[in-house]
Amino acid sequence: MLVLITYDVNTETAAGRTRLRKVAKQCVNYGRRVQNSVFECLLDQAQSLLLKEKLSEIIDNEVDSLRFYYLGNNYETKVEHIGIERGIRADQTLIL
Amino acid sequence: MLVLITYDVNTETAAGRTRLRKVAKQCVNYGRRVQNSVFECLLDQAQSLLLKEKLSEIIDNEVDSLRFYYLGNNYETKVEHIGIERGIRADQTLIL
Numbered sequence: 001m002l003v004l005i006t007y008d009v010n011t012e013t014a015a016g017r018t019r020l021r022k023v024a025k026q027c028v029n030y031g032r033r034v035q036n037s038v039f040e041c042l043l044d045q046a047q048s049l050l051l052k053e054k055l056s057e058i059i060d061n062e063v064d065s066l067r068f069y070y071l072g073n074n075y076e077t078k079v080e081h082i083g084i085e086r087g088i089r090a091d092q093t094l095i096l
Numbered sequence: 097m098l099v100l101i102t103y104d105v106n107t108e109t110a111a112g113r114t115r116l117r118k119v120a121k122q123c124v125n126y127g128r129r130v131q132n133s134v135f136e137c138l139l140d141q142a143q144s145l146l147l148k149e150k151l152s153e154i155i156d157n158e159v160d161s162l163r164f165y166y167l168g169n170n171y172e173t174k175v176e177h178i179g180i181e182r183g184i185r186a187d188q189t190l191i192l
Contacts, residue, residue, distance in 0.1 A: 004100070004165060006102065006134045007131075008131035008134070008180075008182075034102075034163060035102055035104035035133070035161060035163065036104050037131070037132070037133065037134075038102045038104070038133075038134070038163065052176075055178070056178050059178070059179055060179075061179045061180065062180060063179075063180060064179045064180065065131060065178065065179035065181070065182065066179055067131065067134065067175065067176065067177050067178075068175070068176040068177075069167065069174060069175055070175075070176075071165065071174070077166075078165060078166045079163065079164070079165055079166075080148075080163065080164040080166075081161065081162070081163050081164075082148070082151070082155065082157070082162040082164075083104075083155055083156075083157045083159075083160045083161035083162055084104075084157065084158065084159060084160065084161050085161070086104075086161065
């Protein structure tokens, strides 16, 4: 299923930037970064729970927030993009 | 239906910050800002098309991007939040 993960952090502090990098590092293992703080990940139920647990441990609950949007398996018609493109689709394979 | 709108802009420039403010101004008329560049809007089909048109006119296609995620009417179980809360639910009425 497609899980959209959005992340809010004050990156004015070095600690905030470190947390952002750590969140991104976890997310890119499962999908792609479509915007600065928006990740699209293709996960099964177990991966979803595991990633949520990992990200919860990284963020500072007092100042940061994470949101998870569960878009299911038929997500192609549920997403629209306008403007500059970043990265590749989460389910797209790169042949090098 | 719930439409999630995510927005990416380089706010290092004054022009970028102005575009971000304009996008936010349009979106808050229809819902709430849940994270810095993430808006949840409750829209019908006509409103959705109108808002998309307005936002497309504001952004700079060369450097900015907008993404629309259509979460339908039964979205309550599709959204999860961790960390600091910002604003109120899109369908929540404030009684003052």
